[in-house]
Amino acid sequence: MKNFISNEMESDNENDIDNDNEENNIENKYVNYIRVRDVYKRDIEFSKIILENIPPTVKRRRSFLSKNGVRIDMTVFNDISQLEIELANNVNQEKEDIVNRIHTIMFSLDCSNFVLDYLFSLLRNFEFQKPITPSLDILFKEAENLIHGTFYVAAKTDGFRRLIIIINNLMFSISENLRVEYVGQSRGKDCYIVFDCEFINDIFISFDVIYYNDDLRNKSYSDRVSILNKLNFQDFNNKIVKKDIIKCFNFADLQNFVISMTKENDTKSIPNDGIIITDGRSSYYDNLNVYKIKTINTVDLRFDGRYFYAKKTLVKKTKLNLSLPEYKKVCQLYHQHKKLYYKKDESNENNPTKVNTNHYYYKKQIENVNYVLSDKRDVRYRLVREKKIPFIVEINLDNKTLVKVRKDKYTSNSINTFNSILIASYQKINIEIFLPVSTVLMRKYHNRIKQNILNKYRGTLLDIGTGNGGDIHKWKNFRKIVCVEPDHEKIKVLNERVSKSEIRNRISILQNTIENVKLDNTYDVVSCFFTLNDLTYTSIFDMLENISKNINGIFSVVFFDYDLFTENINSSSITYKKCIDSETGNFTIEIDKSSPIYLLSYLRYAHSECDNIMYINIANSYITNKYENGINGNHVKKIFEKYGFKILNEYTIDTFPFLDESQILYTSNIKVIEFSNINNNH
Template identity: 25%
Template sequence: MTDSSFKREINRVAHELSLIYENLIAPTVNVELEARMTIPFIESFEGDERTITYFRCPDFPSLTIRKPENKTNIIETKELVEKRVIENVTFALSIEKTYTEFSFRNSLIPSITRTIRRKRIRNQPNIDITEENGIFTVEIEFNNKNYNEIFDIIKSYKVPFWPSIKPKETHSSEILGVVLSNRYFNYGWCISTKADGVHVLLYCYNKNVIAIDDSGRIFNFCESVSLQNIDESEDVYEAELMQNEILIFDCLKHNNKNVTEYNYLERLRFVELDKYCTNKIMRVKPIHEFINFEQFCKAINNAQQDDVFSDGFILTSLGPRTSDVFKSKEKPTVDLLYSKGFLFLSSEKISTRVSKNDNYPFIENCIYEFSLDLEPIKQRNDKIIPNYYIPPEVNPFMKIAKSIGVPCLRYHHNKIKYILLQKLPKKSTLLDIGSGKGGDLSKWNHLHFSKVYAVDPDLELRNVPKFVVPIKDYVQNIPPIQFDCVSILFVPWNKDFLNIIEKAKYFILATMDYPSNYECNCFKCEVEDDNFKLHIPNSQTALDIQEKTIDIKKLIKYLNEKGWKYEEINFPLTFASEDEKILSNMYSFYFFELKSAVLK
């Protein structure tokens, strides 16, 4: 975001929320509107210490409930009404109420206790700085009269470029979706090693360097520079602070100019290693470019040979700087806070998570690194906040490169399923035969079907939005219902489906109609007469499939005679291994439409 668009957004949101604030004001409640953001470490901070105990109330799960220290018979509740985030600034509009313990007649269960230090900096708007476990936050409480002062206050505390983008740890389908999106693909991408050091921004000024890590800790390499000089820094680099060296991997400001809009290779060329001095060797981290699948695999291989102490890989676009940066670790770990026997992620107030090792010498309120099965690995004294989430997949880049669980084919199939569903009329009613775990739920939602009957004897929907009617049964057993469209996506063919399809006007089909004998590391397909067996190790839905092969020509001929026309959706899988491409050729995708179809 440019400086001017940041200013515009802050002013817009502050104004918008101040109008809602005005409407919420009532005699019995206290409306609180605040903007807050984390700021770097403040040396010799003197704030008043207070301990707040939080509770949860099963009857009102959305309430934050706390008892302030020294006021044992008072209960304060807070309910969030609106929340907006612009870069690292969070705006929150909440309603607060105060009760005596007697008047709050709901059961309360104690959750966490927080000890903070707070200092009032000024009044109207009220500015407070809070410190909790070494993290500093500035909080500006404003209202409908002084909202226009917010931007200048935020600007006075904001450190340019900080906090930096954190690489995301996500599953292979999300990574493929971003990598292959039109927005990025023409720029190309690169792989580099994920150096196992401290992630910092280097502010370079007058031959000297000051570094700030993600938690706001400051590393001063020379006495003559201080935080005050940050705004004047000539160059800003992003780097990993290692034991003996600094590995630079991006340039955000060069010769006083913001260069984040430049392409990545251009930004790297701006890095001037000899211009500044620190007590460590400075070098640029090697990167390995790719534009297609073969180059991606080579890039991973080459990155493994790099002379960098590493615990995984990083994937970065070669285009302008973006927040879509991914990381992939062979042994993902999670940093959790230990409190009263339970292990907490950041911003969790309740946890039932416990360590696998009862005898580990945990210290109250310290952060520990755990394996994903919650075996403690080590204490993380360098971390001030625990992780926000548990990594969803182990080493997704390697899974893509080695076709483990055929991630590229799965991504491709999802894309085609979306195209098929998109061909069905807007706001129609869909009968989905064989919905399984509801993998298409977000597609139905996005495409605004007015109603979807999700039918499957093994139905396992994670959530059921209002427009979805779950039916846990074989489609042959369901009572008569009205629908416009039928979808049968990767479901073993059954001749009973024909009666159901004939009640609709549109029908989409994804099916393995051309299975062939093939065996490789990522799948095995065996054909015998008109049956096939498919085994895809590490996949969720195709571990052991045995099906009768659909006679697609016969089906098309039958439907044609009944007045249906069809279109085959056929576009090739390009970003994938040769094995995945072979498997891909065994599937077909069809859109059928009753020639006389007119939807009311």
């Protein structure tokens, strides 16, 4: 630019000398002035462009010369380091010796960028696989696919997520925040490997391999586990161990694993806090086929001193429902965090504000291609300085308490993750649901059957034998609901549940038996779920005699059909057996013959009011030591037909794969019949 200005000015001066005419000389001086002014303006404009688009760079350069003749030049500019190693005096050494010398030099330097560059060159668009916390709907939907295919289960270690990348026998760990640490050297042949691990007690526990001389992310988990099993982990000098990954073919395999894990968890030095279930057909990109089920349902949230956030979304305190002492505990820890990471700006006495030290983390940026979770996602990581060090806390959603401060995390869970864990906590999904004594999955599955029935209908609903009101959340489709329940104690619980329901203004309760209740209105739908077994055949006649004129629509019954009964069930979770020997007419269980239960049951059976008396006990439920009537489905259909009802649907319940054998057998006794008397009222 300077040469350009001087050359142009020189040419202007030459023109001035060549002009002999004074008037022309004056004119030329004026022209020269204009030209110089224009050049000066261009100089200013060009300088502005340089300053605006090419800011000055401050470089720092140092050179080192080691005793063995190795020269190292380091240049640092804009927080970027460039390293040059000159081996001029070592040209006669073996290649391996030179490489080892370079490795030795690298150990003394921060080689994070070098390792990360290697990672992203091996695994383009890498991002950690994130298992999902399944709801009951997901479990019900995917259980059959898992059972019919092959799935794997492994313990979830209560540690930190890490990658291990091995480059020419050098092992580095990479955290979720892309922090790189040197681990050590491996033995064996040179190869490039990337493990997905959990880190605890200075041990990396590998549960997946995603690079082994080639990108394995598109391979199935079965293939990746096969490769993992073939590796010799003794080559990793006790720094990396292989996780016990069990191949499952049925629910019993999964259940046995959970039983063994819960028994050993107290004695193992490595604590586990759940299980990971992985579809054997899934690739590393298939997050939706990897399920995380924890011992307790916890979530990581950001706290700003007053509010909780999932990423940038505010989480209402009512969803967390923390007690006041727990909330105060979080606040106290937050203020300790501020004191630790922030200091006063003493350079400005007039305005003693607080400034934080420099903290950097990698922020992930994703551009979806076709919005499909695959290798077509364009993933980038950008190093950013965090102005405020985020305060991340782990909250137990099951018992509404603080677990710990997550100093290892810079970001909280997303709002989608929070919602899924919240649903799992509400539905009581944890590893205990897979234990033999648990009936949670079975009872939830039975509730799903009822929900699917009610989802088909609208209008007004008459619910017979409402009990404690466990079906209230299934009634949102109906504009008016009338509940009939005779038990006074159950009415108390029902009233409490109704008072908390968002549809409480639509619900009415009648305390009476269905045979004697007086109804003033006509109903579109009647539900009688597991109540029919409390009635005798005569009671069913009386019920229809009393209410059939108030029904113009659907009458849906779900009951245990004695005609489907094949054998007694006696397991840790369920006892279900017949009380009377059909051939002798004698009771087959021990019972006080002077008790009202014995007398009433014997009279019912003797007068053919039922086909048998059934004893039922379900662990961890309201149904304990109960006697009910064995009702035959064919007899029930004949009674309904006498009152003008026609059969719309009749079916038994499909087995749910994630139940043990006793629960599958118990469920197989359930019959669903949907009757209709539209335009047949009398």
